[in-house]
Amino acid sequence: MKTKLFLSILLVMSSCYSKDMNKSTIEKEKSIEIKDELEKWYTFKHPSKAFTIDIPTNWGKGKQFQHNPNVFTFYPSESSEFTVSITQNLNLPPELPIAVVKMMFPQETPISEPKRRKGKGWNSIRQDFKGTKNGKSWIWLTEFYGVGSNAIAITLSDSKENIDKYKDLFEEIVNTISFNN
Numbered sequence: 001m002k003t004k005l006f007l008s009i010l011l012v013m014s015s016c017y018s019k020d021m022n023k024s025t026i027e028k029e030k031s032i033e034i035k036d037e038l039e040k041w042y043t044f045k046h047p048s049k050a051f052t053i054d055i056p057t058n059w060g061k062g063k064q065f066q067h068n069p070n071v072f073t074f075y076p077s078e079s080s081e082f083t084v085s086i087t088q089n090l091n092l093p094p095e096l097p098i099a100v101v102k103m104m105f106p107q108e109t110p111i112s113e114p115k116r117r118k119g120k121g122w123n124s125i126r127q128d129f130k131g132t133k134n135g136k137s138w139i140w141l142t143e144f145y146g147v148g149s150n151a152i153a154i155t156l157s158d159s160k161e162n163i164d165k166y167k168d169l170f171e172e173i174v175n176t177i178s179f180n181n
Helices: 002-018 025-038 098-104 163-174
Strands: 041-045 051-056 063-065 068-074 081-087 115-119 122-133 136-147 150-159
Touching: 051 081, 051 163, 098 122, 098 136, 136 163, 150 163
Parallel strands: none
Antiparallel strands: 041 051, 063 068, 068 081, 081 150, 115 122, 122 136, 136 150
């Protein structure tokens, strides 16, 4: 309890100090509570050594697909899946094309506009999709990265009813990615 109170006070102070009034203190406290529930994180190192990303410990170790050794899936809950994958040695243009994202979700409908981000040696597209999985309405939160000749896809999916509780956490996780380029 003391930790949550201290963090709440710290958040209010930092929010006032940094003039970050766009994000409410309640939203920040919600994010902290989610992190408190998860308690620990670990750094997942992709076997390709192309990237690392921090994953909540209670999501377990990633399960590698036998048909594609570059794809790992973690399970935040019984219904949700968090997947990291890489395709290497591509002839990518300097800016990752939107067509790459559309290829990954050809049957699904975008529910957000594509947002581009850039960093040293990488660029990304963040876009969410809706569709169906096993007859249920399903949502995919996605971020696709172009890093040199590598395309990296990060997705978190769950039913329409459950996905909202993962949105802030997904943003936090994708912001921990680190590239070895």
